Amino acid sequence: MKxxxxxxxxxxLLLLGFNATAQKDKPTSQEVSKAKKxxxxxxxxxxxxxxxxxxxxxxxxxxxxxxxxxxxxxxxxFSIAPRADIGYSTGYDNESSIEKLELRDKRNKKMAWNxxxxxxxxxxxFHNDYRVKYAxxxxxxxxxxxxxxxxxxxxxxxxxxxDYFVEPYRVMKGTMTITVPDWLIMDIKEYHFGDNDIKKLSxxxxxxxxxxxxxSNLNPMxxxxxxxxxxxxxxxxxxxxxxxxxxxxxxxxxxKETQDLYNWYSSxxxxxxxETADISIKVKELTNGLTTDDEKVKAIYYWVQDNxxxxxxxxxxxxxxxxxxxxxxxxxxxxxxxxxILLKTMLVEAGYDARLVWIGTDNIAYDYSTxxxxxxxxxxxxxxxxxxxxxxxxxxKFNSYGTFATRIQGKQALIENGDSFILHKxxxxxxxxxxxxxxxxxxxxxxxxxxxxxxxxxxxxASSFLYGFTGMEQxxxxxVMLKVLTxxxxxxxxxxxxxxxPTDRDQTLKLTYDMKVSNAVSSFDxxxxxxxxxxxxxxxxxxxxxxxxxxxxxxxxxxxxxxxLELPAGYTLETFPEAISIDNPFLHVEASYKLNGSTINYTxxxxxxxxxxxxxxxxxxxxxxxxxxxxxxxxxVLKKI
Numbered sequence: 001m002k003x004x005x006x007x008x009x010x011x012x013l014l015l016l017g018f019n020a021t022a023q024k025d026k027p028t029s030q031e032v033s034k035a036k037k038x039x040x041x042x043x044x045x046x047x048x049x050x051x052x053x054x055x056x057x058x059x060x061x062x063x064x065x066x067x068x069x070x071x072x073x074x075x076x077x078f079s080i081a082p083r084a085d086i087g088y089s090t091g092y093d094n095e096s097s098i099e100k101l102e103l104r105d106k107r108n109k110k111m112a113w114n115x116x117x118x119x120x121x122x123x124x125x126f127h128n129d130y131r132v133k134y135a136x137x138x139x140x141x142x143x144x145x146x147x148x149x150x151x152x153x154x155x156x157x158x159x160x161x162x163d164y165f166v167e168p169y170r171v172m173k174g175t176m177t178i179t180v181p182d183w184l185i186m187d188i189k190e191y192h193f194g195d196n197d198i199k200k201l202s203x204x205x206x207x208x209x210x211x212x213x214x215x216s217n218l219n220p221m222x223x224x225x226x227x228x229x230x231x232x233x234x235x236x237x238x239x240x241x242x243x244x245x246x247x248x249x250x251x252x253x254x255x256k257e258t259q260d261l262y263n264w265y266s267s268x269x270x271x272x273x274x275e276t277a278d279i280s281i282k283v284k285e286l287t288n289g290l291t292t293d294d295e296k297v298k299a300i301y302y303w304v305q306d307n308x309x310x311x312x313x314x315x316x317x318x319x320x321x322x323x324x325x326x327x328x329x330x331x332x333x334x335x336x337x338x339x340x341i342l343l344k345t346m347l348v349e350a351g352y353d354a355r356l357v358w359i360g361t362d363n364i365a366y367d368y369s370t371x372x373x374x375x376x377x378x379x380x381x382x383x384x385x386x387x388x389x390x391x392x393x394x395x396x397k398f399n400s401y402g403t404f405a406t407r408i409q410g411k412q413a414l415i416e417n418g419d420s421f422i423l424h425k426x427x428x429x430x431x432x433x434x435x436x437x438x439x440x441x442x443x444x445x446x447x448x449x450x451x452x453x454x455x456x457x458x459x460x461x462a463s464s465f466l467y468g469f470t471g472m473e474q475x476x477x478x479x480v481m482l483k484v485l486t487x488x489x490x491x492x493x494x495x496x497x498x499x500x501x502p503t504d505r506d507q508t509l510k511l512t513y514d515m516k517v518s519n520a521v522s523s524f525d526x527x528x529x530x531x532x533x534x535x536x537x538x539x540x541x542x543x544x545x546x547x548x549x550x551x552x553x554x555x556x557x558x559x560x561x562x563x564x565l566e567l568p569a570g571y572t573l574e575t576f577p578e579a580i581s582i583d584n585p586f587l588h589v590e591a592s593y594k595l596n597g598s599t600i601n602y603t604x605x606x607x608x609x610x611x612x613x614x615x616x617x618x619x620x621x622x623x624x625x626x627x628x629x630x631x632x633x634x635x636x637v638l639k640k641i
Contacts, residue, residue, distance in 0.1 A: 025105045027143030035143040039080040042170060045220065046081035047139065049167055052174035052215075058157065058184055062247045067184060069154035076147045077169070079139030086169070088148055089134035091120060095159045098133055100151035108147070157184075157241045158254055158264075161374040164236040165198060165213070166221040174215045176237075181208040183245040185256075189238040189370070196235045213237075219548075227549035228612070229363035231374075240372055255371040262414060262421040265358060268321040269416070272341065275326045276349055279342075282329070283349040293352070297383060298401045298506070300346045301392055306503060308342065309333040310395045322356075322379070336379045339394035343381040353384040357391065358414040359426070367412040368423055378408065382415055389415055389424055397470075398463035400505035404429070406460060406555040406611075431556035431607050434459035438535065438561040440515070444568045449517040449530065453494075454510070455485065460555045462509040466502045485511065487535045491518045526640040527574065531632060532565055532593075532602050539629045543618040551618075553611040563602040570641050573600065577634035582624050585617070586610045589624070591631060600636065 027035070038048060053074045061068050077086070092098050103113040113135050120130040137146055154160045163176065180186050188211055190200070197216040202209065221234055230236075242256035255261050286299040311333050321337070325345040328334035334342065340356055347354035360366065360376040368375060382389035391413065396405050408426050415422040435458045442451035457465055465484055472480050486492035498512040521530045537559045543551055567573065579592035591604040606628075613621050 024107060025144075027141055027145070031143035031145070032141075035078065035080040038078075039142075042080065045170060046079065046084040047086050048078050048080055048170040048172055049075055049174070050078040050145070050172050051076045052167070052171055054163070054174070054176040056163075056176070056178045058179075058181055060183070060244070060247055061155075064155070065246060065252070066155060067157035067241070067244050069157055069160045071152045071154075071160075073150045073152070074147060075150075075167075076145060077137060077139075078172075079142060079144040081139075082142045084139040086137050086139075087134055088137055089132055090150055090152065091130055091132050092152065093131065094129045095156055096152060096154045098150065099153050100149060101133055101135075102149050103135070103137070104147045104149070106145040106147075111146075157239075157244075158373060160239055160241075161372050162231075162236055162238050164221075164230065164234055165196070165215050166218050166234050168220055168222075170220050171215060171218040173217070176213045176215070177210060178212075179205060179208055179210045184208075185242040185244065187240040187242065189240060190235075191231065191238065191365070192233060192235045194235070198235060222548045224547060224549050226552050226554070228552050229365065231363075231365035233549060238366070238370065238372060238374060240370065255373075258368045258371050258414070258421070258423075261368070261371040261373075261375075262416075265320070265414075266416065266419075269341070269356060272322055272324050274324060274341075274345060276345060279325060279329055279345055280349050283346050287350055293385075294401065296350055297347065297352065297392075300350060301343065301394070301401055302503070302505065304339060304343055304346070304394045305397050305399075305505075307332060308339055308394065310339060310397070311335060320373070336393075336395050340379040340381045343392055343394050347381070347383055355382045355384065355389070355416045357382045357389070357416070359408055359411055361407040362409075362411065363407070368414055376414070380408070380413075382413070389413075389422070391426055396463070398466045398502070398505060403433070403459065405463075406434075429459065429556075431558050431609060434461045434555050434557035436461050436557070436559045438563070440561075440563045441566070442532070442563060443566045444521055444528070444530070447519050447521045447523075449515075449520040449532075449534070449565075451515060452512065453485075453515045454512050457509040457511075459557075461557060464554075465509065470502050485513060486515075487537070489517065489534050489536075491520065492516065492534050493518070528568070528571060528638040528640075529635045530638075531635055532563055532600070533561065533604065533632055535559075535561065536629075536632045537561075537604075537606055538625055539632055542622050542625050543613065545618055545622075547615065547618070550615050551613045553608060553613070556608050556611055558608075559604075559606045561602065561604040565600040565602070565636075567598045567600065567638065571638040572641055574637040574639040576600065576636045577631055580627060580631045582627060584620055584624055586613055586621055587624050589628060591628075593636070 042048070055072045057070050059068050059070070090098060090101065101115055103111045105111055115133055115135040117131060117133050120132045139146065165171070165176070178188060196218055199214045201212045201214065218235070241254045243251055243253045246252055253260055283300065286303055287296045290296045290299060308328060309332060312335055322341040323334055323338040325342040328338040328342045344354040344356055357380045358376045359378050359380060361378050364375065364377060366372065366375045380391055380393040382391050390402060391404055392401070393399060393405060393408070399405065404426050410428040411426050413424050413426055415424055435456070437456040439454040440451055442449045468480050468484065469477055481497060482494060485494050485497070493516050495514045500509060500511060515534065517534050521528055523529070573595050576593040580589060582589040586609055588607040588609060589605070594601045
């Protein structure tokens with residue numbers, strides 16, 4: 001009995017101790033009041049960052065001869081909702097490490113925290129060395145506070161390139177302090193500060209210079225479908241490390257100029273061992289009997305597209321250094337760098353002047369006037385014809401020779417040229433390069449429209465269709481075909497689709513098929529009412545005005561329709577929709593109906609002229625879409641004779 005009593009007493013003591021601890025961590029009335037006030041202002045938010053402090057310092061490693069970076073980030077989260085659960089995550093790779101990651105309460109007492117550590121993977125990346133540490137943060141009451149301290153170290157300053165001020169949560173206030181020692185030459189370049197409350201202070205400190213950015217009330221970052229890349233919109237700094245003085249007093253140049261960046265890239269390529277025995281045999285086989293240069297180049301390019309599977313592979317230096325072309329050839333897969341160097345090697349074997357090309361896709365805001373590893377994320381090939389490059393991208397499976405994906409069009413490319421380099425922009429295609437052209441004849445059968453449709457696809461409209469079609473398992477391809485060719489019209493069905501060759505990149509993709517649109521015709525008082533356009537292109541593309549970011553179309557394009565409707569016996573035309581004409585910075589639209597004898601001819605041409613629709617332009621865009629939708633909704637009326 002005495003033992004039992006002692007056990008109860010011990011349990012009570014523990015519970016009382018826990019309760020006292022919990023009481024001390026419980027929000028005060030002032031903190032709850034502050035949380036409620038913030039919640040009334042930011043209704044859609046549950047947690048804010050009440051304070052964030054970032055300290056960045058640099059040191060020299062005499063063993064490796066490299067400059068190391070230490071970044072300490074202290075983030076205090078404050079719950080403004082009655083209850084909230086959020087995640088915290090941070091990443092590292094072979095060139096960095098997380099030295100500390102801990103959680104503390106508002107009394108600065110360390111808390112138990114279940115931190116997970118996993119390899120990062122996505123469907124687009126086959127293998128990489130990137131890992132993520134992540135954990136859950138729970139706020140049981142309004143006004144709760146939790147502080148995360150993270151220390152991250154980089155082994156080489158060249159991989160330390162950017163810092164963003166924004167977070168997934170509103171940052172009420174914070175500082176970022178960068179202390180640059182005298183022996184390190186670094187330019188800190190600012191982007192998109194704009195109307196954001198970010199103030200910069202600079203001062204001299206012992207043995208160096210210190211830059212501090214003070215921030216206040218920064219809106220949370222938000223990931224949205226088809227938004228521009230982060231570097232186009234969010235406030236951040238880019239660290240341009242030009243050179244440093246090592247412990248021996250010697251100057252070491254990193255990326256002072258574009259030439260330095262090119263020299264480093266070139267050194268990685270020069271380290272690749274190239275063996276061409278098997279590759280040479282394949283090149284001779286592919287080009288045997290071909291007479292023109294275009295034929296030979298196409299044979300090599302298309303073979304790589306058809307036979308080398310593209311996978312993303314990012315692992316330390318392998319994120320920048322190509323695999324050997326013979327490895328890619330033998331394995332039949334490679335990343336963009338591996339495919340680029342294989343294409344170059346094969347073209348050189350065929351006697352052509354082929355070069356490697358570094359380039360940033362349209363997700364990156366910088367060009368090569370900014371010498372940084374952040375400036376590019378892709379590698380392609382160029383073949384020099386009359387001293388001008390024709391770009392070739394082996395990762396674009398359905399591109400024809402001489403055409404380029406939208407993601408690199410207009411982007412500055414860094415082309416190898418021995419000890420020097422060439423800067424050249426990838427040509428920008430016009431909207432007419434990407435076309436969907438419909439030609440159809442319909443007749444009325446009961447309440448249905450039935451007829452034959454001819455559809456032509458060019459440019460990225462064709463490649464997008466082919467990616468979707470060939471990427472599906474055989475038993476699901478019919479489903480993809482139905483969805484694409486009916487353009488999402490649930491009342492439409494197709495049959496007798498013509499055969500096509502997805503590997504014939506040099507021909508326009510042409511599809512012929514029978515189409516039936518059920519319940520397209522209604523009757524009332526001996527009149528027939530119908531809408532003739534089964535596609536209704538853009539009718540559902542209204543921009544949500546609550547959206548935070550601008551919208552970036554996948555490409556510019558043209559959608560064109562010519563549809564003929566045979567008047568049924570015993571009926572004449574009563575009315576049809578009035579023609580519309582729209583011209584604004586994004587769209588040019590012309591659509592109209594005409595009666596020719598016993599046939600109604602409908603023509604429509606919609607051109608998307610500009611990919612980027614700024615948030616401030618949503619009203620203009622939506623007004624145009626509403627006008628297009630109203631045109632589609634207007635019905636043809638046929639009167640019984």
